[in-house]
Amino acid sequence: MGAAVGIDLGTTNTVAAAVSDGVASPLPDGEGRRLLPSVVSFHPSGSVLVGRGALERRLIDGPNTIYSVKRLIGRAWASPEVEQARGKLPFELREGPKGGVVVAARGETYSLPEISAFVLRQAKALAEAALGQPVDRAVITVPANFNDLQRAATKTAGRLAGLEVLRILNEPTAAALAYGPQGKEQERIAVYDLGGGTFDITVLDLSGSVFEVLATAGDTALGGDDVDLLVAERMADDLLKNHRFDARAQPLVFGRLRMLAEDMKRELSTRDEHVVIADDLVPAERGKTVEWRFRMTRPELEWASLALVERTFRVAQQALDAAGVQPKDVDRILLVGGATRMPMVARKVEQFFGRPPMVRINPDEVVALGASIQAALLDRARQRGAAPMEHPRIAETSVVQPLPEDPMSLGEPPIELPIVGVGARPSPGPGPGPAAAPAAAARPAADFLPGGGAKPLVFELGPAPQRVPGAPPPPPRPRLPTMPFPYEAASDPPPPPAPAPAAPRAPSLPPQAAPPPRPAAAAPSASPVPDRAPVAPEPIRPAPRPAPLLIDVTPLSLSVETVGGFGDVLIEANTPVPCDRTRTFATASDDQTSVQVRVAQGELKRFAENTLLGELELTGLTPAPRGQTRVAVTFEIDADGILNVRARDVKTGHETAARMQLVGAPTDAGDLDAMRARQAAHPLALPEAPR
Amino acid sequence: MAGTDALKVFLESLGRKSYYEILRVQRDAPAAVIQAAFHDFSLLYHPDRYVGAPSEVAVASEIFKRGVEAYRCLSRGPMRDRYDRALARGKLRIDRSRPSTAPPPPPVRTLETIARTARAKQFAVKAERLISAGKLDDARVQLVSACQCEPDNEELADRLQALYEALALEPG
Numbered sequence: 001m002g003a004a005v006g007i008d009l010g011t012t013n014t015v016a017a018a019v020s021d022g023v024a025s026p027l028p029d030g031e032g033r034r035l036l037p038s039v040v041s042f043h044p045s046g047s048v049l050v051g052r053g054a055l056e057r058r059l060i061d062g063p064n065t066i067y068s069v070k071r072l073i074g075r076a077w078a079s080p081e082v083e084q085a086r087g088k089l090p091f092e093l094r095e096g097p098k099g100g101v102v103v104a105a106r107g108e109t110y111s112l113p114e115i116s117a118f119v120l121r122q123a124k125a126l127a128e129a130a131l132g133q134p135v136d137r138a139v140i141t142v143p144a145n146f147n148d149l150q151r152a153a154t155k156t157a158g159r160l161a162g163l164e165v166l167r168i169l170n171e172p173t174a175a176a177l178a179y180g181p182q183g184k185e186q187e188r189i190a191v192y193d194l195g196g197g198t199f200d201i202t203v204l205d206l207s208g209s210v211f212e213v214l215a216t217a218g219d220t221a222l223g224g225d226d227v228d229l230l231v232a233e234r235m236a237d238d239l240l241k242n243h244r245f246d247a248r249a250q251p252l253v254f255g256r257l258r259m260l261a262e263d264m265k266r267e268l269s270t271r272d273e274h275v276v277i278a279d280d281l282v283p284a285e286r287g288k289t290v291e292w293r294f295r296m297t298r299p300e301l302e303w304a305s306l307a308l309v310e311r312t313f314r315v316a317q318q319a320l321d322a323a324g325v326q327p328k329d330v331d332r333i334l335l336v337g338g339a340t341r342m343p344m345v346a347r348k349v350e351q352f353f354g355r356p357p358m359v360r361i362n363p364d365e366v367v368a369l370g371a372s373i374q375a376a377l378l379d380r381a382r383q384r385g386a387a388p389m390e391h392p393r394i395a396e397t398s399v400v401q402p403l404p405e406d407p408m409s410l411g412e413p414p415i416e417l418p419i420v421g422v423g424a425r426p427s428p429g430p431g432p433g434p435a436a437a438p439a440a441a442a443r444p445a446a447d448f449l450p451g452g453g454a455k456p457l458v459f460e461l462g463p464a465p466q467r468v469p470g471a472p473p474p475p476p477r478p479r480l481p482t483m484p485f486p487y488e489a490a491s492d493p494p495p496p497p498a499p500a501p502a503a504p505r506a507p508s509l510p511p512q513a514a515p516p517p518r519p520a521a522a523a524p525s526a527s528p529v530p531d532r533a534p535v536a537p538e539p540i541r542p543a544p545r546p547a548p549l550l551i552d553v554t555p556l557s558l559s560v561e562t563v564g565g566f567g568d569v570l571i572e573a574n575t576p577v578p579c580d581r582t583r584t585f586a587t588a589s590d591d592q593t594s595v596q597v598r599v600a601q602g603e604l605k606r607f608a609e610n611t612l613l614g615e616l617e618l619t620g621l622t623p624a625p626r627g628q629t630r631v632a633v634t635f636e637i638d639a640d641g642i643l644n645v646r647a648r649d650v651k652t653g654h655e656t657a658a659r660m661q662l663v664g665a666p667t668d669a670g671d672l673d674a675m676r677a678r679q680a681a682h683p684l685a686l687p688e689a690p691r
Numbered sequence: 692m693a694g695t696d697a698l699k700v701f702l703e704s705l706g707r708k709s710y711y712e713i714l715r716v717q718r719d720a721p722a723a724v725i726q727a728a729f730h731d732f733s734l735l736y737h738p739d740r741y742v743g744a745p746s747e748v749a750v751a752s753e754i755f756k757r758g759v760e761a762y763r764c765l766s767r768g769p770m771r772d773r774y775d776r777a778l779a780r781g782k783l784r785i786d787r788s789r790p791s792t793a794p795p796p797p798p799v800r801t802l803e804t805i806a807r808t809a810r811a812k813q814f815a816v817k818a819e820r821l822i823s824a825g826k827l828d829d830a831r832v833q834l835v836s837a838c839q840c841e842p843d844n845e846e847l848a849d850r851l852q853a854l855y856e857a858l859a860l861e862p863g
Contacts, residue, residue, distance in 0.1 A: 078824040099820065210730040378742050549740065551733055564853055565822075572763075578738065578752050579759045588800075596800055612823040615801065636756075639738065663823075 002134035004166060004379035005127050006174070006371025007120065008141045009154065011070040011197030011223060012338070014038045014119050015368035016127040018135075019376035024178070024369045027130040035364060036126065040118045041065040042105045047685040050122035058259075062090035062252045064105040066115050071197045071221065073112040073157075074150030076612070076663045077101050081221055090251040097671075100664020113153045114675050117160035121684055124161055137164045139375040141367050143198040144170035145218025145555045147601045148613050148643045152665055155640065156672070160679050166378045168640035171195070172202035173213055173552050174370030175336040178361055180548075181206055182332065190320075190330045192349055192357065193367075194312060195337035197223040201316040203323040203330070212551045214323035215574045217315050224265070224339030227305045231261035234304065235276075235294050243282045243292060253281065260294075268298045269341045302344045309345060313352050322574050333357040338364050377547055551576050554637045556601040559610065567600060567607035570635050580636040584650060587630075591623040595631060599643070599660070614662040618647050621656065631656055698750040705754065709783050710761035710774060718775075722766060729762040760784070802834070805847050811840035815847070827854060 005018045005027070013035040016027045026034040033052075041054035042064045049057060057065045068089065075081050077095040086093050094109060096102035102109040120140070127135045140158050142151055151168050158165040172191035181187065186207045193200040200218035204211055235257045236247040247253045260276050267274035275295045282290040320327060333349060335357045340346065349357045361369065553574045559567035560583065570581040585595050595618040602610025621629050630650040637643055647658035711718055714728040734740065736754040741747040764770050764785065777785045802815035814837035821830035834851045841847060 076823070078820050080824070205726070207727070207730055210733060212726075212730065212733075378739065549734060549737055551730075551737065575763055576759045578756055580756050596804065598801065608822045608827065609825050638752075 002136035003127075003131050004137040004139070004375040005124075005131075005135050006139045006141070006169075006368050006373070006375045007123050007127075007158075008171065008174070008365075008368035008371060009070065009116060009120065009123075009157070010038055010367075011068060011195060011225065012038060013196070013364065014123050015365055016123045017365065017368040017372035018127065018131060019372050020131065024372045024376075026365045026368055027127045029126045030129065036119070036123055037067075038070065038116075038119050039065060039067040040069075040115050042108075042682075043685065044106070046682065048118055048682045049685045050118050053685065058090075058255060059252070062255060063092065066091050066103055066105065066110075068197065068225070069103075069112050069115045069119075071225075072101055073116060074147065074153035074664070075101065079611075088251070090255050096664060098661070098664050108678075110678070111675065113157040113160060114678065116154065116157035117675075117679055118682070118684065120157055120161035120163065121679070124163060125684060136162070137166050137375065137379060139167045139169050139174075139371040139378065140165055141169045141171045141174050141371045143193075143195070143218055143220055144172050144200040144202050144216040145198070145220050146641070147556055147611050148558075148637075148641070149611070149662060149665060150220070151641050152662065155642065156665070159672075160675055165640075166375055168642065169371055169374055169550075170200070170202065170213075170216065170552055170555075170641070171367045172200050172216065172334075172336060173204070173211065173550055174368075174374065175334055175361075175366045176202070176204050176206070176211055176370070177373050177548060177550065178366045178370035179332075179334055179358075181209075184331070187331045188325065188329055189332045189334060190316075190353065191334045191336055192312070192316065192340065192345075193336040194339040194345060195223050196225050196339065197221070199223060199312050199315060201312070201319045203319055203325055209548045210551065211548060212576075213553045213574075214325065215319045216553060216555050217319035217322065218555065219311065219315055222308065222311060222315075224262075224337070224342075226308050227265055227301075227339065227342070228258050228261040230304050230308070231264050231296070231301065232257040234296070235261060238294055239282065239292065243290065245282050247281070256281065264294075264296055265301065265342070268296065268301045269343060271298070273297045298343070302342075305342070305344070309342075309348055313348065316352065327353045330355075334366075335359045336363050336366055373548075374550065552639070552641070553577060554579070554641055556611075557603055558599065558601055558635060558637065558643065559607065560616075561598040561600070561607045565607055566605065567610060571637060573603060575637075577641060578636065578638050580634050582632050582634045584630050584632050585618065586627045587621065587624070588626055590626050592626065592629070593621045593623055594619045595621065597633070599635075612663055613643065614660050614665075616645055617657075617659045617661065619657045619659075622649065622652070633658060694744065695746045695750055698747060698754065702750055702754050702757075705757045707783070709778055710765050713757060713761040714765065716765070720765075725762065725765050729758065729766075732758045732762075800846075802837070802847070802850060805844065805850065806837055806841065807844065808840055811837045811844070811847070814840065822854070830854060 003018060003020075005016050006024075008015045008017075015034055015036070017024055018027055019025075028034050029036065029051075036051045037055045039051065039054040039058065041049040041057040041061060043049055043057075054065055054067075058067065068085075072082055072085055072093070076099045078099065082093065082101055092104040094102050094104055096109070096111060100111065102111050103115060104110075120138075124135050124138075138158060140154060140163075142154050146154070155165050155168055172193045175191050175193065176189055179189075186205070189204045189206055191200070191202045191204070193202070198218060198220050199222040200216065202216040203214045205214055206212075232254065236254065239245045239247050239257075247257055260278065264274055264276055273295065275293055277291060277293050279289045279291045282292050284290060330353055333353050333355065335346060335349065340349075340357075340359070340363050346357055346359070554571060554577050555573060557569050557573045558571040558581075559569045562568045568583075570583055571579060585597060587595060597616040597618070598607070599613045599616055600607055600610040601613055604610050616633065618631050618633070621631065623629075628651075631647050632650050633645055633647045635643060635645055643660065645658045645660055647656040648654065649656050705713055711720075714725060714732055716725055716728045720728070733755065736751050736758060738748045738752040738755055741751045764774050774785050802819045803812050806812040806815040814833045818830045818833035818837060821827070821833060831851070831854050834847075834854055838844070838847050838851050
């Protein structure tokens with residue numbers, strides 16, 4: 001049996017993590033890097049490059065190098081997001097089957113889950129190399145605000161990569177799990193997650209070991225990339241004005257500007273001013289290269305991105321309203337996602353909530369760490385169920401590293417922060433900032449500065465691995481201050497949830513954790529409502545904490561279309577999952593044998609303004625006068641946040657065929673098999689995997 | 692399996708219980724108590740507590756969903772008031788969106804199925820897609836074309852009418 005890992009499949013970067021020996025840690029690649037760029041490049045040789053190798057090909061092979069897929073996955077061709085992306089990306093998007101999107105590269109078309117599957121395969125391979133054992137199960141995270149189609153597409157990607165997807169987990173929830181409880185019995189937490197392409201805000205109540213998500217809201221088209229774009233636009237303006245050179249006319253050059261812009265953004269998180277210099281952007285004049293310099297100050301950047309950051313607080317307010325919570329009621333604010341490194345973000349978050357946010361775990365890794373904890377929890381329980389013993393002693397311990405640099409305090413001279421990993425590779429881009437101090441590479445420290453020039457970006461928190469490529473990795477890397485994960489004791493008490501097979505009454509809790517309930521399952525008889533005077537409101541303080549339980553919610557309301565184009569809401573946003581709702585449909589004409597219902601997700605009143613998920617077909621109905629045949633359809637949202645439907649003929653009680661035709665999604669097994677075959681046909685070009 | 696059976700018996704018993712009884716709270720329990728009760732309920736019946744035993748996961752999911760239904764209803768004031776009135780009349784569950792007297796809504800058919808000829812279907816499909824994309828005015832153009840192909844298709848004409856109404860409702 002292989003290992004179970006957590007994977008944060010990000011817009012820009014992907015991170016895998018695993019819990020082993022009671023420590024949740026990110027899994028580094030052969031060179032000690034933890035961030036795998038979510039970029040896939042189809043090489044002329046037929047192999048597929050993923051990660052940094054692909055990132056470099058963005059500049060030389062733009063049409064066959066695919067990135068930012070997460071912004072488009074699970075979206076319809078006709079959606080505004082796809083329309084906006086078309087023509088702006090250097091690779092080609094086409095309309096796929098069932099109104100979906102495919103990308104074309106080297107004469108083939110690939111659905112977006114297939115592209116993500118390449119990234120996941122690479123993450124899986126790197127995880128296997130780091131762990132020294134096969135990986136076949138994973139918890140994969142998605143933005144909390146992802147709809148059913150986006151979740152289902154992500155799950156498909158996981159399956160195509162040869163992974164059993166244990167759970168599709170919401171990113172902010174994963175982050176909260178990674179942080180864990182902070183000693184207080186009751187806490188209200190807000191997770192502010194600004195990633196490369198998405199923004200999420202989630203409000204949770206943490207009591208004892210239960211994480212209950214109260215509300216979540218988000219914008220799946222708002223992230224750090226948008227800041228990059230703003231900066232790139234300014235750069236393009238500058239090129240036009242000072243060199244009469246139109247960068248926007250050439251997608252490849254503009255793509256290059258975006259990379260320089262990202263660089264600029266990162267630099268300005270630690271310094272007040274930065275200059276990028278490029279001598280190969282502007283075409284040479286009379287054989288002489290033209291040097292282009294672009295200067296920006298942090299106030300300029302902040303002014304430019306103010307509107308974007310303020311948008312996040314409108315979304316945050318929605319989530320708080322939905323939870324019925326005031327900003328001041330929040331005990332802890334967690335910052336997640338690379339874009340929260342912008343000092344302005346932390347400042348604005350503090351203004352909004354009235355207290356400083358917390359950044360104790362690397363915001364790039366915290367989601368993957370949380371996912372790995374959930375993977376271990378789900379996996380451990382399963383192994384206990386299947387094989388009673390063997391490996392049950394996984395203490396949930398997470399890497400908790402105080403960031404050496406508080407994003408709020410910016411006084412640190414950048415020279416103190418070494419560039420790790422830059423010296424090892426040729427600096428591809430132009431003019432690295434002066435931060436590449438000579439002695440720096442030797443000293444381990446947090447590095448929020450980018451590698452020299454345009455790319456690549458390496459974050460190293462642990463000691464820099466100065467290893468010969470190909471040497472075996474030092475598996476559990478020595479860490480900076482490692483704090484025990486607060487659940488760690490969870491391994492000591494008897495296995496928490498799953499009841500022993502032999503036990504006559506099923507649900508029982510670990511003794512210490514047991515709330516005062518009677519074993520309800522054993523005495524299901526109708527009983528008077530007991531007085532809920534909690535005898536011992538919360539279990540013994542010093543006692544080991546039971547394993548955490550996540551109660552997550554569905555982010556969007558689910559509705560069916562009714563007459564007049566309105567939506568009838570079946571399941572409201574922020575309902576805990578799994579949940580379901582049954583609705584009865586009747587035939588409209590005599591002897592009608594099938595019924596079709598359109599299903600959508602979203603909060604708008606008019607059905608058409610929400611995201612159409614697809615059409616539900618009920619077939620094989622008994623012919624009868626109209627209105628006589630009634631079908632009860634149960635819409636279930638499962639723990640992954642994915643919709644399942646089943647239908648029953650009300651009169652006969654028989655199950656009826658119900659099929660959801662999802663927009664843009666492969667539905668039949670044939671489609672999936674074809675995609676699997678295509679994955680098998682494309683070997684991954686793995687860079688020097690250790691061992 | 693004994694565990695599964697016990698869970699099944701419990702699940703069945705939920706059909707005879709009020710939301711208060713499901714969560715085991717008093718009728719006047721304040722919101723905080725209801726939340727704590729839901730947490731206790733979840734610790735017992737959340738399907739993640741049964742991972743590794745698939746048949747138990749399935750039954751626990753059904754139990755948990757009933758708990759969610761009870762929690763959602765009781766944790767929101769207006770809904771709880773409505774439920775209390777319904778409970779007084781002996782109703783254990785309420786279904787908020789379906790007015791009990793109104794007939795079930797007619798099924799919604801797609802424009803494509805409504806159109807009969809291939810040509811009209813073409814326009815209908817386009818109109819459908821534009822409606823999903825929120826471009827009602829463009830959809831109107833397509834739907835008008837579809838109606839011109841089939842002047843006697845009343846259902847199609849109705850849908851065009853609905854679209855006109857929707858357009859009038861649009862702000863601006």
